[in-house]
Amino acid sequence: MTTSRPAPWVSVVLCAAVLVAGVYAAASGLGTTRLPLLAGGLALLVAVDLAEVRRYPVRTPKRVAAALLALRAALYVAVSYVDGSGLARLLLLLVPFTAYFAFGQATALALAAACLAVAVISTPGWYAHVEQVSDLVMFTVGLVIAIAMAAVAVRERDGQIRLQESHRTVAELSAAAERARVARDLHDDLGHHLTAIVVLLEKAAAFHDREPATAKAAVLDAERSARRALGEVRESVRSLRSFHLLAALDELVAGQGDVTLTISGAPDGHDTGALHALYRAAQEGITNSRRHAEATHIAVTVDLDAERARLTVTDDGHGMGAAAEGFGLLGMRERVALSGGRVDLASTSCGTRLTVTIPAARTA
Structure with missing residues (x-):
């Protein structure tokens, strides 16, 4: 499982909404909309987003994020100037939203305050017009929602990252436990039988000249022990469900x-x-x-x-x-x-x- 960048669709949706509003404004003669420049600016914004997601699928380095944020802010302002509908100003909501992922809550709040100040300054005499006051209030609500969405998305992303790290840790511990089990089995099985074989062969060597029959019996016992070792190696890949203690002990001490x-x-x-x-x-x-x-x-x-x-x-x-x-x-x-x-x-x-x-x- 690979963790993706949080909410990559938000910017695309807002750009699409601004484009639709711009086309409508141009067709209806509302304001002055330079449609080719508007479409080109929005397309460039989407291209920047897609390039960033492809290059940095989880988290963008802070220096790169700062440069991209400055580029986006400049494009937001430029698009606003060629949009007669006035909806392009909503793109400023993406400034604190995007900044939250790279720089955290404090920076996002500071940029949200800066965006609100820009909106207020760019609307002279707003306090004397109910519609403009309403627009600023809605813009403020939009900033709050954007920051809240970013916070939720970041928590979800970080939670997925921690979950993946936990999965990797569990997998590593499981692998280590399995390696330890295999090591114990090899030591217990082969170690026991190899020791028995060595003892029996030493006995055979010691009695080779004096008691040939005893030496031969020891060699045969060593052969049986070797065969048991081979059998247990084969059995080690089977489930423990078929294990029978009493029979196994009888076979262990046999001979x-x-x-x-x-x-x-x-x-x-x-x-x-x-x-x-x-x-x-x-x-x-x-x-x-x-x-x-x-x-x-x-x-x-x-x-x-x-x-x-x-x-x-x-x-x-x-x-x-x-x-x-x-x-x-x-x-x-x-x-x-x-x-x-x-x-x-x-x-x-x-x-x-x-x-x-x-x-x-x-x-x-």
Whole structure:
């Protein structure tokens, strides 16, 4: 959406009205109307307006606006001299109207007072004629209406600009949130499986000569983990609506003899996003236990009841140290916080305990 210049039609409508009145005055013999000069001056005014709108579709720079305003004022006066109907004087209403957009209310009011003074000075003895007094009163009312219209148009324009800026900000924040989500998913999915593959291949290398069967089993487990990683990358583009926590956890620990899984309760009543956050936390907990704590046994416990969902990952490693506050834990905290939960981490030289608690979804 592009914000356009406020009320660009006002000047064109007034110029058309002056032209019609001038043609009528010339045909009726009212006053002295130089029709070719009148039409040429009005056409030049419209051309100036169209050129400005095309060059500056939203807001004209102040220096350019000042020059164009002076040009318009000169043309208004010139057109008034060749118009026998007297209606061309209404074009002076466009002076404060146009100035409002570039210079604000104070300048527009000052120019309105100047235009009224010009109208009064150009009408000698106006106070002795009821018609001229009425014309000046109507001119004053026209100035007030012009300024009020400009004020409304400027507020609408500025509101549209702010709305567009808000839309851009929301779009940028949404894009940033999506990038963060993708980064978390990549870290959680690929990081977990790649860590498992590295550990299994190291095991295969260590037992290659002494226990070929053990080494072969480790290689096969690494292959399975790689295939799971590929499958999860493909699944990451699908909706979370099809996510099943219990099956996902079973698949996560399958083939990993150093990991035990205990599940109690059912996921019914828990938000899909919360269950997915628990799964990602389990991935990260297992990965960190292997990568940083060098644990030999990891226990994953999931407890689902009507009040909350809780995941606990404990290991017998030597603690996680500074790695406990790495990117993985940060992503976990962000994901769990989006579901209204919390992450607690206790790490010592005797082992690490990760606890994720997310309240159950409330229904009206």
